[in-house]
Amino acid sequence: MTDAPAIADHGLIGDLQTAALVATDGTIDWFCCPRFDSPSVFGALLDQEHGGHCRIQPAVRPYRSTQLYFPDTAILITRFLTEDGTGEVCDFMPPILGRGPTDNHRLVRTVRCVRGRLTFDLDLMPGFDYGRQPHSLRQTEDGVVFDGGDHTMTVHVVREPDDPRLAQLQTTEDGRVYGSFTLEAGQTRGIVLESAAPGPPRTIRPDEIAQLFHSTVRYWHSWLARSTYRGRWREAVHRSAITLKLLTYAPTGAIVAAPTAGLPEQIGGERNWDYRYTWIRDASFAVHSLLALGFTEEAADFARWLRNRYQESDGRLRIMYRVDGSPELREEVLDHWPGYRGSRPVRIGNDASGQLQLDIYGELLDAIYRADQRGLRIGHEGWQDVTALLDWLAFNWDQPEEGIWETRGGRADFSYGRLMSWVAFDRAIRIATTHSLPGPIEQWRAERDQIYAQLWDRGWSPHRQAFVQQYASEVLDSSLLRMVKVGFVAPRDPRWLSTLTAITEELVTDSLVYRYDPAAAPDGLRGAEGTFSLCTFDYVNALARAGDVDQARLVFEKMLTYANHVGLYAEEIALTGAQLGNFPQAFTHLALIDAALTLDRAMDGTRPDTRPTTAA
Structure with a gap:
C-alpha cells in the first residue's frame, strides 16, 4: 500500500453543493455526495486501500505531472508529460444554479492527447458511506452503474458513437472498473460520473462535453467579474x-x-x-x-x-x-x-x-x-x-x-x-x-x-x-x-x-x-x-x-x-x-x-x- 499524496498535491473542483479533490497523479481521492457533509464516495485520502478512488493516468512510466486551473475558473487541468507525448485530464463539475438541494451531481473527467500518442489507464472503485457500504454494479454498452444502496453512481463514456475506444470497460468481482484507451494528438475521450442519474449510462459526445466546459467557464468568469479588487495581488x-x-x-x-x-x-x-x-x-x-x-x-x-x-x-x-x-x-x-x-x-x-x-x-x-x-x-x-x-x-x-x-x-x-x-x-x-x-x-x-x-x-x-x-x-x-x-x-x-x-x-x-x-x-x-x-x-x-x-x-x-x-x-x-x-x-x-x-x-x-x- 502506498502513502497518500501530500495534502498540498491537490486541486479543488465543485458545483456549489459539494466538491472533490484531484491529486496531481490524476486521482480523485476525496468526494462526498450529495453534499459537503454527506458520507464519502471517494475517500482514498484517508484509506488508500478501501476508501474509494477514481484514477486516470498514463500507462507509460515514468511520467511528470503538473496541474493548473483554467484561468479565473474552478476547472482543473492535470498535464502529463511522457516520452511518448503529452496529455491532459480536465476535471470540473458544472455549477448547479437556480435549483434547490439535489442528489444529482456530475463530475466530468475528459482526457486529451495534445502531442504524440498516449495510452491512459482508468481505475475506478467507489467506497460508499466512508467505505462501509458494499456495492454492486451492472455494465451496459455505454458505461457502468454502481449501486451502493442509498446511493448510485453512473459512469457515462465520452467518445464518438462510432469509436470503440473506452466503450468496453472491464469489471472485477470486487466491484472495481478498469479501462484503457489510446489517443492520438487532438483526440478527446473520457468519462462523466453522475450521482443519482435519471437514466441508464449513455455515450456522451465530446462536443456535448465542450458545451458543458464553455458554460462552466462562462459562469466563473461572470461571477468573478463582480469583483471590485484592483490591487497588487x-x-x-x-x-x-x-x-x-x-x-x-x-x-x-x-x-x-x-x-x-x-x-x-x-x-x-x-x-x-x-x-x-x-x-x-x-x-x-x-x-x-x-x-x-x-x-x-x-x-x-x-x-x-x-x-x-x-x-x-x-x-x-x-x-x-x-x-x-x-x-x-x-x-x-x-x-x-x-x-x-x-x-x-x-x-x-x-x-x-x-x-x-x-x-x-x-x-x-x-x-x-x-x-x-x-x-x-x-x-x-x-x-x-x-x-x-x-x-x-x-x-x-x-x-x-x-x-x-x-x-x-x-x-x-x-x-x-x-x-x-x-x-x-x-x-x-x-x-x-x-x-x-x-x-x-x-x-x-x-x-x-x-x-x-x-x-x-x-x-x-x-x-x-x-x-x-x-x-x-x-x-x-x-x-x-x-x-x-x-x-x-x-x-x-x-x-x-x-x-x-x-x-x-x-x-x-x-x-x-x-x-x-x-x-x-x-x-x-x-x-x-x-x-x-x-x-x-x-x-x-x-x-x-x-x-x-x-x-x-x-x-x-x-x-x-x-x-x-x-x-x-x-x-x-x-x-x-x-x-x-x-x-x-x-x-x-x-x-x-x-x-x-x-x-x-x-x-x-x-x-x-x-x-x-x-x-x-
Missing part, C-alpha cells in the same frame, strides 16, 4: 475568492470551513477533525471578506440562512451547523480507516458543536455591520433577532467558555471571547444609531464599556507586557492580533505595540505564526501542530496597521510561497513547509484576502479600512 486574491465560493452550499448560502475531514494537524497525531460544516465564525469572516471584494449576494444568502438558525434556536446560536441548518453533528470515529498516513482517529461529526464560544456573536455582528456599510440594510425582523441575541449575550458574556480554538481542556475566561463580545455590542450600537433603530442602547453601551474596562484590567499582563490568552495567565495567543482590526485598541498604542513585539518574539518563526503554545496552555489533546496560516495573515494585518509596512509585505510575500501549485492553502504549515490540516481551508483564504486589502491600502498611503477606531 489579484491572482492570489481571486483564487481565494473562487475557493470561498466553492465552499458555499448554494441552496442555503452556508459556507463550510473546509470540504474535508480527518486531515491531521500533525502527521500521526490525534488532532484530526471534521470541518465539513458551517461555523458561525468562519462563515462570518468569509462573508466579511467577500463583501470587501464586492460580492454582496453571498452576504444576503448567508444572512437568510443565519436568521433561520436563530428562529429555530432556544435563544442562542450554536457555533456550527450542517449546511442544511441541522445542529446534529454527533462525533463518531471511523475505526476501519487507518487515516491520512496513519493519523488516527478519523472522526466524522464534531462534538465541539456543543461548546460555548462567545466570540461568534462579535464576528456575526461585525459581518452585519460591514454589510450595512455596503448598503445591505437589516430588515425589521432581522433587527428583532439581533436585539434578542444581545439580550442573551448581556447575561452570558462574563463567564468561562471554550474559546475560538475549541480547546477540550475545560472552560476559561478567554480574552478573545471578551474582545468579540465587546465588538457585538459596539456594532449593534453603531447600526442602531445610524438608522435610528429601537433597542436598549444605553444598556448595550454599559455592557460594552464594562467589557472594555475588564479586558484592559484582566486581559493585560504587566509581567508579559502584553494582552494574554486567558485572564490570570501569562500565555500569548495570536487570536488577539485582531484587536486592532476590530478597533478595540489604537494601532500604535504602546500596550498594543508591546503585545505585537511579544507575539513576534514567542509565536513567530521565520514569519509563520503559531496560535499559542500548547505546552504552556494545555488544551486537552496530545501532540503538537504546525503554524496556523490564518494567524500569519492576521500578523500581516497587524504589522501594516502598526506602520511596519515593509515587514508586513515581506511576511505576506513569504506566505504566498507556501501556497500549493494552484494557490490553495490548508489550515497549517509544518516545519518542513508541508501543508497540514483540512484542505483547502476557508479561514486561510479569507485571511489572505483581508491581508492583501490592508497591505494595498497601507502601501497606497490610505487608511487600512473605513471602520471607526473609537467607540460610539
Whole structure:
C-alpha cells in the first residue's frame, strides 16, 4: 500500500453543493455526495486501500505531472508529460444554479492527447458511506452503474458513437472498473460520473462535453467579474475568492470551513477533525471578506440562512451547523480507516458543536455591520433577532467558555471571547444609531464599556507586557492580533505595540505564526501542530496597521510561497513547509484576502479600512 499524496498535491473542483479533490497523479481521492457533509464516495485520502478512488493516468512510466486551473475558473487541468507525448485530464463539475438541494451531481473527467500518442489507464472503485457500504454494479454498452444502496453512481463514456475506444470497460468481482484507451494528438475521450442519474449510462459526445466546459467557464468568469479588487495581488486574491465560493452550499448560502475531514494537524497525531460544516465564525469572516471584494449576494444568502438558525434556536446560536441548518453533528470515529498516513482517529461529526464560544456573536455582528456599510440594510425582523441575541449575550458574556480554538481542556475566561463580545455590542450600537433603530442602547453601551474596562484590567499582563490568552495567565495567543482590526485598541498604542513585539518574539518563526503554545496552555489533546496560516495573515494585518509596512509585505510575500501549485492553502504549515490540516481551508483564504486589502491600502498611503477606531 502506498502513502497518500501530500495534502498540498491537490486541486479543488465543485458545483456549489459539494466538491472533490484531484491529486496531481490524476486521482480523485476525496468526494462526498450529495453534499459537503454527506458520507464519502471517494475517500482514498484517508484509506488508500478501501476508501474509494477514481484514477486516470498514463500507462507509460515514468511520467511528470503538473496541474493548473483554467484561468479565473474552478476547472482543473492535470498535464502529463511522457516520452511518448503529452496529455491532459480536465476535471470540473458544472455549477448547479437556480435549483434547490439535489442528489444529482456530475463530475466530468475528459482526457486529451495534445502531442504524440498516449495510452491512459482508468481505475475506478467507489467506497460508499466512508467505505462501509458494499456495492454492486451492472455494465451496459455505454458505461457502468454502481449501486451502493442509498446511493448510485453512473459512469457515462465520452467518445464518438462510432469509436470503440473506452466503450468496453472491464469489471472485477470486487466491484472495481478498469479501462484503457489510446489517443492520438487532438483526440478527446473520457468519462462523466453522475450521482443519482435519471437514466441508464449513455455515450456522451465530446462536443456535448465542450458545451458543458464553455458554460462552466462562462459562469466563473461572470461571477468573478463582480469583483471590485484592483490591487497588487489579484491572482492570489481571486483564487481565494473562487475557493470561498466553492465552499458555499448554494441552496442555503452556508459556507463550510473546509470540504474535508480527518486531515491531521500533525502527521500521526490525534488532532484530526471534521470541518465539513458551517461555523458561525468562519462563515462570518468569509462573508466579511467577500463583501470587501464586492460580492454582496453571498452576504444576503448567508444572512437568510443565519436568521433561520436563530428562529429555530432556544435563544442562542450554536457555533456550527450542517449546511442544511441541522445542529446534529454527533462525533463518531471511523475505526476501519487507518487515516491520512496513519493519523488516527478519523472522526466524522464534531462534538465541539456543543461548546460555548462567545466570540461568534462579535464576528456575526461585525459581518452585519460591514454589510450595512455596503448598503445591505437589516430588515425589521432581522433587527428583532439581533436585539434578542444581545439580550442573551448581556447575561452570558462574563463567564468561562471554550474559546475560538475549541480547546477540550475545560472552560476559561478567554480574552478573545471578551474582545468579540465587546465588538457585538459596539456594532449593534453603531447600526442602531445610524438608522435610528429601537433597542436598549444605553444598556448595550454599559455592557460594552464594562467589557472594555475588564479586558484592559484582566486581559493585560504587566509581567508579559502584553494582552494574554486567558485572564490570570501569562500565555500569548495570536487570536488577539485582531484587536486592532476590530478597533478595540489604537494601532500604535504602546500596550498594543508591546503585545505585537511579544507575539513576534514567542509565536513567530521565520514569519509563520503559531496560535499559542500548547505546552504552556494545555488544551486537552496530545501532540503538537504546525503554524496556523490564518494567524500569519492576521500578523500581516497587524504589522501594516502598526506602520511596519515593509515587514508586513515581506511576511505576506513569504506566505504566498507556501501556497500549493494552484494557490490553495490548508489550515497549517509544518516545519518542513508541508501543508497540514483540512484542505483547502476557508479561514486561510479569507485571511489572505483581508491581508492583501490592508497591505494595498497601507502601501497606497490610505487608511487600512473605513471602520471607526473609537467607540460610539
